[in-house]
Amino acid sequence: MWSYKKNLEFDLPVTPRWAYLRRRDLMKGTALGALAYWSGWAFAQEKLKFKSNADFQKVDPPYKVTDKKLVLSYNNFYEFSLEKDEVVKKVAGWKIDSWKLEVGGLVKKPRTLNLQDLTTAFELEERIYRFRCVEAWSMVVPWIGFSLSKLIESVEPKPEAKFVKFTTLADPAKMPGVKELSNYPWPYTEGLTIEEAKNPLTLMVVGAYGEPLAKQNGAPIRLIVPWKYGFKSAKSLVKIEFVKEQPKSLWQDLAPSEYGFYANVNPKVDHPRWSQASEKVIDGSFFPKRIPTLMYNGYEKYVTGLYAGLDLKKKY
Ligand SMILES: Nc1nc2c(c(=O)[nH]1)N[C@H]1C(S)=C(S)[C@@H](COP(=O)(O)O)O[C@H]1N2
Ligand SMILES: [Mo]
Secondary structure, eight states: OOOHHHHHTSSOSSOSOOEEEOHHHHHHTOHHHHHHHHHHHHHHHHHHTOOOHHHHHHSOGGGSOOOHHHHTTSOOBTTTBSSTTTHHHHTTTOOOTTOEEEEEESBSSOEEEEHHHHHHSSOEEEEEEEEEOTTSEEEEEEEEEEEHHHHHHHHOBOTTOOEEEEEEOOOTTTOHHHHHOTTSOSSOEEEEEHHHHHSTTOEEEEEETTEEOOGGGTSSOEEEOTTBOGGGSOOSEEEEEEESSOOOOHHHHHOTTTOOSSOBOOTTSOBTTBOOSEEEEOOSOSSOOEEEOOGGGGTHHHHGGGGTTOOTTSOO
16 A cells, blocks of 8 residues: 555655746647757746656656546537546537637736637646546546736726636537437536636646647646536636626536535545545546545645635535
8 A cells, every 4th residue: 555645745746846938839740849848948947946757757646647548538518528538529510729718807808819829828838737627536637727816917806806717618509418408407507706717727638648738638728727526627618707796607507505616635534425535537447446535635735824714514
């Protein structure tokens, strides 16, 4: 048995390396692009004094980066299919090239980002995050994106803005799940408090594994909130709105007894139908390992300040 405690000694269960990527150069695949990529990487590492990735790879299973092939083929994306292995096939004919992300609501400077803006308007970084689905499985993924806080700053929320509502695409013509699951309250929506949205861990993701985000992972842009159950990390966003009241998500609407607004990873509070005390590591094996689940998915020290008044034995 490996010792779990040992892992907690790592300063960050997040990324040991944050890289500031110049994606356009990188995507061109030029030598210069590669140089910018790697020098940016080294620079960030030095500045932030994180542990090198080589060390990181030696630690026990929960921190091993998940094989890219698994992240690309084991997906929850109900707009396409309820079957995890079907999503990758069903996104094949779906086109995302005329994408628009609208940012508005209670803000002074609403804006609309087109596909190119998504990867150029803000500095991109790579972060390796643990990812824990409410279904009690987990992965570790090297995402590329920008801090949502930067986008929030740029639109200047009004003081009345207390929550952020995220809306994702629901196109019945291109997304078979939207048509088939006709009792679902589409579109898929999610919400955060404005403090959660501004937390430095909250990422707007446009890539993974050094490449643009795959459609099955929520291209061209998705949310990643690593201390919450995976369903909060909405894929293929078309709208971000600043609102006064707590927004109701698709899952709260569909199954309020099972899915709350906060949905913070919490090993002490079970799902009504299964335990949340441990999780299956998605490693491609027939009998995957189970590891203990950590409070806030291991990101406790970054987020506890957000939940000072909450009783952690209760479901939210
Ligand atoms: N629009 C949308 N976003 C979504 C979902 C979905 O069905 N539709 N599933 C959620 C759930 S339950 C999980 S676990 C993650 C899965 O992300 P991945 O397939 O990239 O691992 O996406 C989340 N975001
Ligand atoms: Mo999930």
